[in-house]
Amino acid sequence: MTSRSLILAAAPALLLSLAACGKQQEHAFDATALDVSPVSVSASGGMVSPVGPAAMPDTPDYAALEQVEDPARVLRFLASALYDGRWDDAARAWGEGEDAQKLRARFGGDDPVMLIVGEGTSEGAAGSIYYSAPYVINRAGQPQENGTIVLRRVNDVPGASQASLHWHVSSMDADT
Numbered sequence: 001m002t003s004r005s006l007i008l009a010a011a012p013a014l015l016l017s018l019a020a021c022g023k024q025q026e027h028a029f030d031a032t033a034l035d036v037s038p039v040s041v042s043a044s045g046g047m048v049s050p051v052g053p054a055a056m057p058d059t060p061d062y063a064a065l066e067q068v069e070d071p072a073r074v075l076r077f078l079a080s081a082l083y084d085g086r087w088d089d090a091a092r093a094w095g096e097g098e099d100a101q102k103l104r105a106r107f108g109g110d111d112p113v114m115l116i117v118g119e120g121t122s123e124g125a126a127g128s129i130y131y132s133a134p135y136v137i138n139r140a141g142q143p144q145e146n147g148t149i150v151l152r153r154v155n156d157v158p159g160a161s162q163a164s165l166h167w168h169v170s171s172m173d174a175d176t
Contacts, residue, residue, distance in 0.1 A: 071131035071151040074167045079115040095168030111140035147174040
């Protein structure tokens with residue numbers, strides 16, 4: 001079986017739908033009906049560029065968890081881990097405070113978890129930088145989940161732990 005390291009999937013139509021919905025409103029589209037192919041989303045410019053299966057790396061991008069430049073790279077790592085059912089790796093994307101068993105209970109099952117993430121925005125506050133993006137999760141036979149995922153990293157401030165200086169998932173809240 002071919003390992004998929006990049007399953008951050010989105011389509012231009014999906015991004016437009018997510019942007020039009022607003023962060024707190026219920027998403028009025030069904031991502032399962034879209035013909036979605038794997039793509040790469042740039043955190044800086046929101047550009048969407050197709051990436052075919054042949055271009056996907058065979059191994060997980062663990063270096064994504066140690067870098068400070070690109071929060072979307074952590075999202076690609078997370079999407080890949082969820083899709084492949086690598087719960088320990090998915091927990092690593094959260095950094096401190098999350099464990100594999102909780103993630104498996106939330107997302108687990110026999111079918112892959114497809115994480116679809118729209119374009120995000122960055123903002124700074126009190127020594128930290130936050131990156132927020134709308135998401136959709138599709139799992140076979142289960143209702144679609146829509147929400148907002150927030151990544152955080154601490155600026156280089158005195159007393160900051162090494163782990164807090166890197167991008168990590170801070171929250172992933174489903175819309176209610």
